[in-house]
Amino acid sequence: MxxxxxxxxxxxxxxxxxxxxxRNIQVLKEALLNIDGQQESDLYGKGKIIEEFQTKVAKFLGKESAVFFPSGTMAQQIALRIWCDEKGLNKVAYHPLSHLEIHEEDGLKKLHNIEPILLADKKRLIVMEDVMNMGKDVACLLLELPQREIGGQLPDYKTLESISTYCREHHIKLHLDGARLFEILPYYKKSAAEICSLFDSVYVSFYKGIGGIAGAILAGDETFTEESKIWKRRHGGDLISLYPYIISSNFYFDQRLNxxxxxxxxxxxxxxxxxxxxxxxxxxxxxxxxxxxxxxxxxxxxxxxxxxxxxxxxxxxxxxxxxxxxxxxxxxxxxxxxxxxxxxxxxxxxxxxxxxx
Amino acid sequence: MxxxxxxxxxxxxxxxxxxxxxRNIQVLKEALLNIDGQQESDLYGKGKIIEEFQTKVAKFLGKESAVFFPSGTMAQQIALRIWCDEKGLNKVAYHPLSHLEIHEEDGLKKLHNIEPILLADKKRLIVMEDVMNMGKDVACLLLELPQREIGGQLPDYKTLESISTYCREHHIKLHLDGARLFEILPYYKKSAAEICSLFDSVYVSFYKGIGGIAGAILAGDETFTEESKIWKRRHGGDLISLYPYIISSNFYFDQRLNxxxxxxxxxxxxxxxxxxxxxxxxxxxxxxxxxxxxxxxxxxxxxxxxxxxxxxxxxxxxxxxxxxxxxxxxxxxxxxxxxxxxxxxxxxxxxxxxxxx
CATH class of the missing domain: 3.90.1150.10 (Aspartate Aminotransferase, domain 1)
Incomplete structure (x- = not known):
C-alpha cells in the first residue's frame, strides 16, 4: 500500500x-447568498460594484483612491513600475525574501526591466541602517509587513516612522506590501490609515486573513491609481468582470476584519x-x-x-x-x-x- | 430634464x-447552482476543477495542452512573447485593428518590447499577398478569426490553408486570436480542431458567444503551454483560485456551443x-x-x-x-x-x- x-x-x-x-466552492456560494442576482456586473473597472468597494477600502486605508486587482503580483509590479517611471530610474529595494523576489518568476525583471537591491539578509528584518546604506539611486523601497518568509516578524513602529521620514527626505517612494496588513493592526495598535500614512502606495490582499477567494487592492493618490489602471490593462488584469472576487472580498472583509x-x-x-x-x-x-x-x-x-x-x-x-x-x-x-x-x-x-x- | x-x-x-x-450576478449564480459546495478550489493552476476543463478544451481544439487564463489580453501577449523568445526576434505581424494594437494600452510593446508589423489596412482582411510581403524577420503572425473590428469578416478557408503553409515553410509561427472561434465554426463547416491544426497556438474566449463571466484558454503543444504558465505567473495571472471563471466558462460552453x-x-x-x-x-x-x-x-x-x-x-x-x-x-x-x-x-x-x- x-x-x-x-x-x-x-x-x-x-x-x-x-x-x-x-478552500472550496462553498466559500463563493456563501458570499453570493444574499446578493441580488439582478445586480449589474462591473464592466472593465467601472460600475457600482467595483467602485463602491474601491472607495470603501481607500477610506479604510486612508488613501485618496484605490483600484481592485486580480492579484497582488500584478498590483505590486505595477506600483514599482510607476514609481520607477516617475523617477526615470529602474531600481527598487526590498527584502531578499520578498514575494517579488522568490514567488513571481522574476516578473519584475522580465516584464518591467526593474533591478532590485536586496536589503538586510534572509534571516532578519530590514533595519534603518540597511535603508541608509542602500544608496540614493533607488526609485522605491518596498516594505513587507509582516515579513512573511521569516515567520511574520515586524519592525517596531518607530523604525517604520524613521524609514518613512528618511525616504521622504531622499525622494524615495515607500511602498507597503500589506498582503497581511489587516492582521498586524492589533500588534501596532494603530489604524490601517495611520500605518498607511507612512507609505506612498499600499497593496492589501483579500484571501489571507480575510479569507476571500482572490483579489487585491492597490491604493495611493489618484494620479498613481489612474496610472495603475492603464498598467492593469497592459497586464491583462482589466477583466470585463471581476465581481466574483470583489463580492467575496467585501463579504469576508466585513466578516473577519474585527x-x-x-x-x-x-x-x-x-x-x-x-x-x-x-x-x-x-x-x-x-x-x-x-x-x-x-x-x-x-x-x-x-x-x-x-x-x-x-x-x-x-x-x-x-x-x-x-x-x-x-x-x-x-x-x-x-x-x-x-x-x-x-x-x-x-x-x-x-x-x-x-x-x- | x-x-x-x-x-x-x-x-x-x-x-x-x-x-x-x-450581465448581472445571476449569470454566476446560475452557473453555480448545481455545483457541489464541497468541491475543492483550484490552487495556483492545479486541481481537478482547472485541469479537467483545460483537458476538455485542449481536446476540443485538437491541441496537446491548454491553460486557463483570466484574460485574452494576458494569454495572447504571452503567446507572442514565447514565440519571439524562441526565435530570438521581437517582431510579430498582425492586423492594424488587432485587439493588441487598439485595446491593450500597448502592453505588448511596454511589457514585452515586441514590435508589431501591421498587415493589410483598417478596411480589409489580411490576404496571402500581405503575408508574402511582410518579410521573413517575423517570429509570429497573429490572425484574428473573425476580424472583429471590420464586422467579423472571415477569409476563405483556402486562404487560411495557404497562409498556414507559407508560415510553416518560412518558420514563422502562426497564432490564432480565436476570441470568437466557436462562433465561426458554422461558416467554415469545420471542426475547431481542423481550423486549429493550421495554427501553432490558439486563444479562445469564454465570454463572447459562450457568455461566461470572463476567462480564456491558450492552447498549443505542451512545451508551449508549460512556458505560458511561467509567464502567467509573471503577469500576475496565476491566481490562487480561478474557479469562478472556470465553472462559468464550462457551464455556458456546454450550454451554448451547439x-x-x-x-x-x-x-x-x-x-x-x-x-x-x-x-x-x-x-x-x-x-x-x-x-x-x-x-x-x-x-x-x-x-x-x-x-x-x-x-x-x-x-x-x-x-x-x-x-x-x-x-x-x-x-x-x-x-x-x-x-x-x-x-x-x-x-x-x-x-x-x-x-x-
Whole structure:
C-alpha cells in the first residue's frame, strides 16, 4: 500500500489549526447568498460594484483612491513600475525574501526591466541602517509587513516612522506590501490609515486573513491609481468582470476584519504550546500577527510520519506541508483563522502531548 | 430634464437584439447552482476543477495542452512573447485593428518590447499577398478569426490553408486570436480542431458567444503551454483560485456551443432586415458568424435620438452605444446570442418599419 502523504492526511482531519476552513466552492456560494442576482456586473473597472468597494477600502486605508486587482503580483509590479517611471530610474529595494523576489518568476525583471537591491539578509528584518546604506539611486523601497518568509516578524513602529521620514527626505517612494496588513493592526495598535500614512502606495490582499477567494487592492493618490489602471490593462488584469472576487472580498472583509485581534491572541497562545515542546520553536518566539513559523529539529520525512500519525489519532491537522531547512531540520507555517478556536482544548492538549514525546 | 442616454434607454428595453441577456450576478449564480459546495478550489493552476476543463478544451481544439487564463489580453501577449523568445526576434505581424494594437494600452510593446508589423489596412482582411510581403524577420503572425473590428469578416478557408503553409515553410509561427472561434465554426463547416491544426497556438474566449463571466484558454503543444504558465505567473495571472471563471466558462460552453449555428442563421436574417433600410448597411453584407456591424448614413447624435425613440416605442434595444465614423455617419456592433430569438417577430417588424422611415 502506498504511504499516505501529509497533504492527504491533513485533508482527512476533522479540525485544522490554520486557516478559515477548506478552500472550496462553498466559500463563493456563501458570499453570493444574499446578493441580488439582478445586480449589474462591473464592466472593465467601472460600475457600482467595483467602485463602491474601491472607495470603501481607500477610506479604510486612508488613501485618496484605490483600484481592485486580480492579484497582488500584478498590483505590486505595477506600483514599482510607476514609481520607477516617475523617477526615470529602474531600481527598487526590498527584502531578499520578498514575494517579488522568490514567488513571481522574476516578473519584475522580465516584464518591467526593474533591478532590485536586496536589503538586510534572509534571516532578519530590514533595519534603518540597511535603508541608509542602500544608496540614493533607488526609485522605491518596498516594505513587507509582516515579513512573511521569516515567520511574520515586524519592525517596531518607530523604525517604520524613521524609514518613512528618511525616504521622504531622499525622494524615495515607500511602498507597503500589506498582503497581511489587516492582521498586524492589533500588534501596532494603530489604524490601517495611520500605518498607511507612512507609505506612498499600499497593496492589501483579500484571501489571507480575510479569507476571500482572490483579489487585491492597490491604493495611493489618484494620479498613481489612474496610472495603475492603464498598467492593469497592459497586464491583462482589466477583466470585463471581476465581481466574483470583489463580492467575496467585501463579504469576508466585513466578516473577519474585527476578528484579527482574536487570531493574534490565538497565535500567541498556540506558539507558546509549540515552544514548550523540546526540539520545537517558533519564529518569532512571540507572534506579531496571526502567523508564525514552527521550526522542528527533526528531518522532514520523520516529522511528516510523526504528523500523519498525530493527525490520524487526534483528527487535528497542523499543516499540509513541511519545508526542509537542512537534513536535520524543517519548518511549517501557521496562520490562525476561524478554525483554531473551534478545536476542543482537550483534543489540542492531547495533540501537544503526542508532539512532546 | 436631462436627456436620456442611449445606454439608459437600452437598459430599460424589454428585449435586446444582441447578446444573451443582462450581465448581472445571476449569470454566476446560475452557473453555480448545481455545483457541489464541497468541491475543492483550484490552487495556483492545479486541481481537478482547472485541469479537467483545460483537458476538455485542449481536446476540443485538437491541441496537446491548454491553460486557463483570466484574460485574452494576458494569454495572447504571452503567446507572442514565447514565440519571439524562441526565435530570438521581437517582431510579430498582425492586423492594424488587432485587439493588441487598439485595446491593450500597448502592453505588448511596454511589457514585452515586441514590435508589431501591421498587415493589410483598417478596411480589409489580411490576404496571402500581405503575408508574402511582410518579410521573413517575423517570429509570429497573429490572425484574428473573425476580424472583429471590420464586422467579423472571415477569409476563405483556402486562404487560411495557404497562409498556414507559407508560415510553416518560412518558420514563422502562426497564432490564432480565436476570441470568437466557436462562433465561426458554422461558416467554415469545420471542426475547431481542423481550423486549429493550421495554427501553432490558439486563444479562445469564454465570454463572447459562450457568455461566461470572463476567462480564456491558450492552447498549443505542451512545451508551449508549460512556458505560458511561467509567464502567467509573471503577469500576475496565476491566481490562487480561478474557479469562478472556470465553472462559468464550462457551464455556458456546454450550454451554448451547439447554438452557434442558430446565432449565425439569426445574424444573417437580421442583417438582411437592416440592409432593406435606406441609408443603412451591414458589414459584412452577409455575416460570417453571429456578429456584424451596422453602418448608418446619419450623424451619431441623430441616430441616438432615433434609436431612443424606437426603444421606447417597441421595447426592443438594438445597441447600447454607437461609434462615429464621420460627422455624417456612424455604426454599431451586433452579436447575436440567446436574446434575439425570443423577440416576437411582429415587434421586430414594427422596429424595422420605424427604422426605414
Amino acid at each position: 502506498r504511504k499516505k502523504s501529509l497533504l492527504e492526511a491533513f485533508k482527512q482531519t476533522q479540525y485544522q489549526i490554520s486557516g478559515h476552513g477548506r 476578528k484579527m485581534n482574536e487570531y493574534y491572541e490565538d497565535a500567541k497562545e498556540l506558539a507558546n504550546f509549540f515552544n514548550q515542546c523540546q526540539g520545537i520553536s517558533t519564529n518569532p518566539l512571540v507572534p506579531a500577527s496571526n502567523m508564525f513559523h514552527v521550526h522542528f529539529d527533526m528531518p522532514k520525512e520523520k516529522l511528516e510520519s510523526t504528523l500523519i500519525a498525530i493527525y490520524e489519532k487526534t483528527g487535528i491537522g497542523i499543516t499540509s506541508y513541511v519545508k526542509e531547512t537542512s537534513v536535520k531540520s524543517c519548518y511549517c507555517e501557521i496562520s490562525i483563522g476561524d478554525q483554531y478556536c473551534i478545536i476542543p482544548k482537550d483534543e489540542l492538549r492531547r495533540l501537544f502531548e503526542m508532539l512532546i514525546k | 436631462r436627456k436620456k442616454s442611449l445606454l439608459e434607454a437600452f437598459k430599460q428595453t424589454q428585449y435586446q437584439i444582441s447578446g444573451h441577456g443582462r 447554438k452557434m449555428n442558430e446565432y449565425y442563421e439569426d445574424a444573417k436574417e437580421l442583417a438582411n432586415f437592416f440592409n432593406q433600410c435606406q441609408g443603412i448597411s451591414t458589414n459584412p453584407l452577409v455575416p460570417a458568424s453571429n456578429m456584424f456591424h451596422v453602418h448608418f448614413d446619419m450623424p451619431k447624435e441623430k441616430l441616438e435620438s432615433t434609436l431612443i425613440a424606437i426603444y421606447e416605442k417597441t421595447g426592443i434595444g438594438i445597441t447600447s452605444y454607437v461609434k462615429e465614423t464621420s460627422v455624417k455617419s456612424c455604426y454599431c456592433e451586433i452579436s447575436i446570442g440567446d436574446q434575439y430569438c425570443i423577440i416576437p417577430k411582429d415587434e421586430l417588424r414594427r422596429l424595422f418599419e420605424m427604422l426605414i422611415k
